[in-house]
Amino acid sequence: MLKRILVVIAVAIAALAPDLGLAQPQPQPNRAGRVVAVRAGRLVDPDTGLAALNQTILVEGERITAVGSNLSVPPGAQVIDLSKLTVLPGLVDAHTHLALTYKEIPENNVYYFTYVSDSTALRAIQAASNSLQLLSSGFTVIRDVGNNGMYADTALRAAIEQGWLPGPTIIPSGLIISTTGGQFQPTPEMYKNHSIVYPEYLEANTHDDIVKAVRENLLFGARTIKICVDCKPWGYSVDDIKLFISEAAKGGAKVDGHVQTMEGGQRAIDAGIHVISHGQRLTPEQHAQMAKKHIYLASTDTPFTPYRGSAEGQAQAARQLKSAWEKGVPLTFSTDMDYWNDRMKKADGDWMDRGELTINFLLTWKAAGIPAKDTLKAITINGYGAADVQGERGSIKAGNYADLIAVAGNPLEDIDALRNVQFVMKNGAVFKRDGVITIDGLLNPGPVNGWRRR
Numbered sequence: 001m002l003k004r005i006l007v008v009i010a011v012a013i014a015a016l017a018p019d020l021g022l023a024q025p026q027p028q029p030n031r032a033g034r035v036v037a038v039r040a041g042r043l044v045d046p047d048t049g050l051a052a053l054n055q056t057i058l059v060e061g062e063r064i065t066a067v068g069s070n071l072s073v074p075p076g077a078q079v080i081d082l083s084k085l086t087v088l089p090g091l092v093d094a095h096t097h098l099a100l101t102y103k104e105i106p107e108n109n110v111y112y113f114t115y116v117s118d119s120t121a122l123r124a125i126q127a128a129s130n131s132l133q134l135l136s137s138g139f140t141v142i143r144d145v146g147n148n149g150m151y152a153d154t155a156l157r158a159a160i161e162q163g164w165l166p167g168p169t170i171i172p173s174g175l176i177i178s179t180t181g182g183q184f185q186p187t188p189e190m191y192k193n194h195s196i197v198y199p200e201y202l203e204a205n206t207h208d209d210i211v212k213a214v215r216e217n218l219l220f221g222a223r224t225i226k227i228c229v230d231c232k233p234w235g236y237s238v239d240d241i242k243l244f245i246s247e248a249a250k251g252g253a254k255v256d257g258h259v260q261t262m263e264g265g266q267r268a269i270d271a272g273i274h275v276i277s278h279g280q281r282l283t284p285e286q287h288a289q290m291a292k293k294h295i296y297l298a299s300t301d302t303p304f305t306p307y308r309g310s311a312e313g314q315a316q317a318a319r320q321l322k323s324a325w326e327k328g329v330p331l332t333f334s335t336d337m338d339y340w341n342d343r344m345k346k347a348d349g350d351w352m353d354r355g356e357l358t359i360n361f362l363l364t365w366k367a368a369g370i371p372a373k374d375t376l377k378a379i380t381i382n383g384y385g386a387a388d389v390q391g392e393r394g395s396i397k398a399g400n401y402a403d404l405i406a407v408a409g410n411p412l413e414d415i416d417a418l419r420n421v422q423f424v425m426k427n428g429a430v431f432k433r434d435g436v437i438t439i440d441g442l443l444n445p446g447p448v449n450g451w452r453r454r
């Protein structure tokens, strides 16, 4: 549907162009490797909450080389005029599952059944589609934390990095590591005769199991480690979590814990985990501890909409989010947006795409009364911190990868400006311009960036 709309828009613009005296569409500067000068009417720094007017961003290849108001544009550089728009770093969803789409029909929203009925291969193709939809909405970094079948997430990361298709920077966890049972309630026959928990979960009960499980995930391409701290009453102890952290560090990864109880939350905090996911039972006192230890919160704050959630559920999520914000927890924008039903339509009857469904979680941030500039920091800078990529992505400054988006309006004042992303540049290549996806030159017949990137 999205593609059809874009084609219609593109055709309409092409048809109107001669009458309006507009220039014919120019070749898009998709290929990384050339020099591009981006003229930004307003350039936002979400870290400081400040904006500068009339800035130029020079991009060479995949990276930003200079930013300023009086830069001379090198001869031959392609100029992209965003002087009527606000430019800002790409967005981050710090908790989602690209290769999972559970449905009301036929699975009654039980993802155990989705896992049984959708193969990893089918889910990998869903993930590729979802990643394009999210990039179109401005999400340039995705923490993809498990429930992706047999490593569909790490395969997607490799495919994007190798150059098969454009996409966000994927920070995949590989399989979620859990004590017996994962998040499933299998029958004894399915558990014992068919090992049904694997590969949706990688079970690890002893310290030897934990070391082996972390190493397997890293070997198969994980960039973070996701664990079930308390999915079952026999979850992980503080010592167990510390072992996860030290073993993951050997592969340059940090640990994200699914937390659903107060006690589990305390164990994760005491162990010094990097990210707490969910955490809906955390107390204000625990939020204060998280702030002190700089533990990121990815609380997956489901909004109440015609297609999902309840008013009470959203109110509870908003209360928790507000408490965490008041205590100074580094908040991230996170969603668990991994489901579908036939009510996910807009007023005109068109489907909402995965990007639109994801950005709609802003509803909960607004219900919590979080100021726009703090929400903007959560969905950018704190997301980069949680993804552990802030050394090379995030702020729009020389040396960083050129991951930029542009919107009409000013998201520092009105966060809903993020709902209408007009321009997306990822690794220096233009993916979306004037609201239209420009995929020409971004699909390749082989691993053009190197087959060794795995």
Ligand SMILES: [Zn+2]
Pocket: 095, 096, 097, 145, 336
């Ligand atoms: Zn999740």
